[in-house]
Amino acid sequence: MEFSKPALFLDRDGVINIEKNYLHKIEDVEFVAGIFELCRYYQELGYLIIVVTNQSGIARGMYGEKDFEILSNWMIEQFKKERIEITCIFHCPHHPDFSGDCECRKPKPKMLLDAQKSYDIDMQKSMMIGDSERDIEAAIRAGVGQTVLLTQKSDISSQADHIVQELRCLF
Numbered sequence: 001m002e003f004s005k006p007a008l009f010l011d012r013d014g015v016i017n018i019e020k021n022y023l024h025k026i027e028d029v030e031f032v033a034g035i036f037e038l039c040r041y042y043q044e045l046g047y048l049i050i051v052v053t054n055q056s057g058i059a060r061g062m063y064g065e066k067d068f069e070i071l072s073n074w075m076i077e078q079f080k081k082e083r084i085e086i087t088c089i090f091h092c093p094h095h096p097d098f099s100g101d102c103e104c105r106k107p108k109p110k111m112l113l114d115a116q117k118s119y120d121i122d123m124q125k126s127m128m129i130g131d132s133e134r135d136i137e138a139a140i141r142a143g144v145g146q147t148v149l150l151t152q153k154s155d156i157s158s159q160a161d162h163i164v165q166e167l168r169c170l171f
Contacts, residue, residue: 001171004120004122005046005047005048005119005120005121005122006046006047006048006049006121006122006125006126007044007047007048007049007087007115007116007119007121007123007126007127007161008038008039008042008043008048008049008050008126008127008128008129009050009051009115009126009128009129009139009144010039010049010050010051010052010097010128010129010130011051011052011053011087011106011129011130011131011132011135011164012051012053013053013131014032014130014131014132015032015035015129015130015150015167016031016035016051016075017029017030017031017075018030018031018032019030019131019157022056022057022060022062022063022128023071024057024062024063024067024068024071024073025067025071026070026071026074027032029071029074029075031078032150032167033073033166033167033168034166034168034171035167036079036084037167037171038129038167038168038170038171039079039082039084039086040082040083040084040125041171042171043084043085046089047126047127048087048119048121049079049084049085049086050086050087050088050089050090050115050119050121051078051086051088051089051090051091052068052091052106052111052112052115052128052135052138053089053090053091053092054091054092054105054106054134055068055091055092055093056092056094056095056098056105057150058092058094059093059094059098059099060094060095060098061098065093066120068091068093072089072091073104075089087119088115088118088119089112090104090114091111091113092104092105092106092111094103106130106134106135106137106138107133107134107137107138107141108138108141109138109139109141109142111138111161112128112138112139112142112144113137113142116142123142123143123144123145124143124144124145125145126144126145126146127144127145127146127147127148128144128146128147128148128169129148129150129167129170130147130148130149130150130160131149131150131151132149133149133158133159135149135160136149136158136159136160140159146161146162147159147160147161148160148161148162148163148164149162149163149164149168150164150165150166150167151164151165152165
């Protein structure tokens, strides 16, 4: 089977927005510097923009699916204002300590593989940008061709193809 479109897979917390524990309120969102320029650049190259995010705050009872949906819809609108279309947001609401094991929580690749099936994605031509090794591992397990770890740490080892401290290094 031949897949036609590459995707730019993005983790949410730490890549799209500045990491804040269990972010679920619009007023707490701060976008990571360069995220709009990065997404616009890859969108112009023909990439679909797809978010894959673990949201264990739902399993922990810190916020609900509705809170996640409200924030996600608001984020999609902010990207639209920047002429960027987020194709889809896939999320895992589970955490093994609170809701038991699941198939979708990264580092498992299910969210990426579901995106592949839903949107006819060429995984080998795709890229994943994450801020944790579990993001990178999920991408590798899903067959994503290029992986990028975004981190402020300078002495880190990773399976990622690239380690960057700023998104602007990628466009």
